Amino acid sequence: MFCGDYVQGTIFPAPNFNPVMDAELLGGALQGFGCDKDLLIDILTQRCNTQRLLIAEAYLGAFGRDLVGDLKEKLSNHFKDVMVGLMYPPPSYDAHELWHAMKGAGTDENCLIDILASRTNREIFQMREAYYLQYSRDLQEDIYSETSGHFRDMLMSLVQGTREEGYADPATATQDAMVLWQACQQRTGQHKTLLQVMLCNKGCQQLGLVFQEFQNISGQDIVDAINECYEGYFRELLVAIVLCVRDKPAYFAYRLYSAIHDLGFHNKTVIRILISRSEIDLMSIRKRYKERYGKSLFHDIKNFASGHYEKALLAICAGDTDDY
Template sequence: MTDYLPEPTVRPAPGFNASEDGVALRTAMKGFGTDEQAIIDILTHRSNEQRQEIAKFFTAEYGRNLMEDLESELSGKFEDLIMALMLPPADYLAKELNRAMDGLGTDEHTLVEILCTKNNKEIQEIVDAYERLFDRPLAEHMCSETSGDFRRLLTLIVTGVRNDGSVDPGKAREQAEQLHASGELKVGTDEEVFNRILSHESHQQLRLIFTEYKNVTGRSIEQALESEMSGELLEAMLAIVECVQSPAAYFAKRLHWAMEGMGTRDRTLIRIIVSRSEIDLGTIKHEYERLYDKTLESAVKDETSGDYKHALVALIGGP
């Protein structure tokens, strides 16, 4: 794989002025009716840090909570999207994890998408936010909602065991052979070895291991996992493998999944577009078009409507 060059679609606005934006937002929400377009124009073209500055100005100037005002003026999926934009990134993802585990049943897809795609620093920020917001450790809540090897893998990730940045080319072949011995060469699979290597090693090291795996066995690591694993554990391991090789391809496929078939999985659509907009949504957009021969923007336009659609398209950054 070539070096991954993340291209954001949302960057800090040049010449940013929090008070000007704050006044404009207050004007957009005062009196009869709401000027949704003004809200979209401001909030989708500012970085999250700049949005936090606007919120601080809003409180200092008007003695009001900007998020609460927006919430009372907006509704539906458009409101969900704007709320997602206004929360600090780690707080937003912590809330999404909590929602995935709250109530009856657990949304394992969301746990995998958020936790298996992050580096240690990002995981730590989410873990800290989770405990601050919900007064409960993320690992503990997750352990009560998941089980087996899937639980063990997620727990390793959440406890931050990954050796980010460390690379040992000499060890990669040996680790590839360990994976081979624990999977295809064994009756039954030793998931613990897969869990340990996939959760501990840096993405750079895993890339080397996967290349060596192909050299040693003649099969890709994905083929090996698909023949040895199943269910959410397989989904989690494939997510790690894909993010090692191309995060953009992983998220492009998730976006496609969110929009295919009857009905749209709006929470997933919002979460990926908001949380990746300042990281690599530009790269994801190119990958989406390569994989599906259709622009992400046109796919989103087909699936959404109104202010919700306009705000999503603004975040994607047009064609």
């Protein structure tokens, strides 16, 4: 599988959709001292993002209040992060996550890697626009100021959104593979730049051929070679690009497993991946997760999350329930 292949999400447009009725139900759930969290989950996780935005418009019309503002006021902790996150259009959600990854002391490099290594040219263009509209700042400038070295150079290339699309040229795959092999052998600044140019700009289909030729030339998988030759976040970004080119759902399954098991349930990562992939390939991510790790994503979420937070995450993952 390469990055343009068919995949499937878990959230779809609800049939017989009535945004005014949903808005009224949400208004009832959010008014007063209590809050009907089950109703919030039932509505917001069972509508696609476009429908949620229409609900927000109807809510404003019916109550003169901002739905996102009311969710922030009435909810708390990670459950709030899930419910509010569902209300962002996808480019705005990416922009929101990138902003919070870079603001304040320290930078969440893994968030930058997850988003910029996996998005299409169109998605990157839209997130850059959303970032400027939401924060009146240039995404590229913020990445430049918050990162450094060859890691920064790679991110700056990715955020251009200029990856080739469509046609692959088998005739140049061997030549490109030789460039990769030399970059892994010599590791100079010049060779890191060659890695950057190739991995950030070549099309997915072309890179798939190049990785196959790399195996033929070196007798080694490109991921193993990168892990041996490089280190730090630069290495993590290189590996993420390769894995996303090969099988994007498998990459996110790996990231979810790591966030759940290696990091003691890293809530931000789990929430971000589930929301951002829910209408794209979350069903495929679930399948890869179970194939590779033996346990279902449902099983692991239930083991580490609880209450309405757990219920909301499971609802986003749903689609079918064979993996419960």
